[in-house]
Amino acid sequence: MTGDETPEPLAPAVANDNAAALDPAGVDAALTRIAEAVGRHIAREHMRVRKAANDNDGDSG
Numbered sequence: 001m002t003g004d005e006t007p008e009p010l011a012p013a014v015a016n017d018n019a020a021a022l023d024p025a026g027v028d029a030a031l032t033r034i035a036e037a038v039g040r041h042i043a044r045e046h047m048r049v050r051k052a053a054n055d056n057d058g059d060s061g
Helices: 024-053
Strands: none
Touching: none
């Protein structure tokens, strides 16, 4: 390279450069884990609400 030449600019990397085809088994496993986590979270919320509604059910003597 001599002093006159300028290097060609590099093309920016594409932001959504994902694989053309995803592994269906891997996608299914990931979605199952997400669904299980969401289900556990919803169940905890419902348990908290029921516990708060029944907090005066103990022996009052």
